[in-house]
Amino acid sequence: MAKLTKKYKEALSKIEADKLYSLAEGSKKVKEVSFTKFDASVDIAVRLGVDPRKANQMVRGVVTLPHGTGKDVRVLALVTPDKEAEAKAAGADYVGLDEYLQKIKDGWTDVDVIVTMPAVMGKLGPLGRVLGPRGLMPNPKTGTVTMEIGKAVQEVKAGKIDFRVDKTGIVHASIGKVSFTAEKLTENATELLQTLIKLKPTAAKGTYIKSIYLSSTMSPSVAIDTKAV
Numbered sequence: 001m002a003k004l005t006k007k008y009k010e011a012l013s014k015i016e017a018d019k020l021y022s023l024a025e026g027s028k029k030v031k032e033v034s035f036t037k038f039d040a041s042v043d044i045a046v047r048l049g050v051d052p053r054k055a056n057q058m059v060r061g062v063v064t065l066p067h068g069t070g071k072d073v074r075v076l077a078l079v080t081p082d083k084e085a086e087a088k089a090a091g092a093d094y095v096g097l098d099e100y101l102q103k104i105k106d107g108w109t110d111v112d113v114i115v116t117m118p119a120v121m122g123k124l125g126p127l128g129r130v131l132g133p134r135g136l137m138p139n140p141k142t143g144t145v146t147m148e149i150g151k152a153v154q155e156v157k158a159g160k161i162d163f164r165v166d167k168t169g170i171v172h173a174s175i176g177k178v179s180f181t182a183e184k185l186t187e188n189a190t191e192l193l194q195t196l197i198k199l200k201p202t203a204a205k206g207t208y209i210k211s212i213y214l215s216s217t218m219s220p221s222v223a224i225d226t227k228a229v
Helices: 006-013 023-032 081-090 098-105 118-134 149-158 182-198
Strands: 041-048 060-064 075-078 094-096 113-116 160-164 170-177 209-216 222-224
Touching: 023 041, 023 182, 023 209, 023 222, 041 182, 060 182, 075 081, 075 098, 075 118, 075 149, 081 094, 081 149, 094 098, 098 118, 113 118, 113 149, 149 160, 160 170, 170 182, 182 209
Parallel strands: 075 094, 075 113
Antiparallel strands: 041 170, 041 209, 060 160, 209 222
């Protein structure tokens, strides 16, 4: 087991053992126990009462966080020439097609989100082995395969994120930065949780939201009361 640092022990001492915090309290607490010198990300981990191995219990969706993630999201727009100006005007960091397809084929994946058009998806298929494991493959369900390229780029830049339950039944997502106010973190977390509740599979039985934890980069986690959501 890794040895706990002095700062981590100090942060841990500020969290009451076995206490379940409200979202508002937890948002304040996660700011209080963050000790990094940089503006750390604040993450949420939600354990769901689903079996992700079953297709009818897979939970996946998108949510636009009201206050964004605080991250500078790098967007690649893989579009035909007639859509390049629209993508650039919307703020895409990289715009083009064949030259970027070749770069990806050569191993380049230095972006956070890829937005493309239905007509281009056929060219992306062979790159699934590169893009898939990195979560970069565009998907119509997340709004990243569309003819409304400008709108898609703007939404991603504004804080639209996609999430999916992992094989252990947990949804992980970034909901902001430690520099955010506790109110903004609470509102972002609430938006995500409400979206998860709407996506509850009919096949899921028993308790749906089993546990919620907030944490920042390198900090201990804060347990949230699921009944208060």
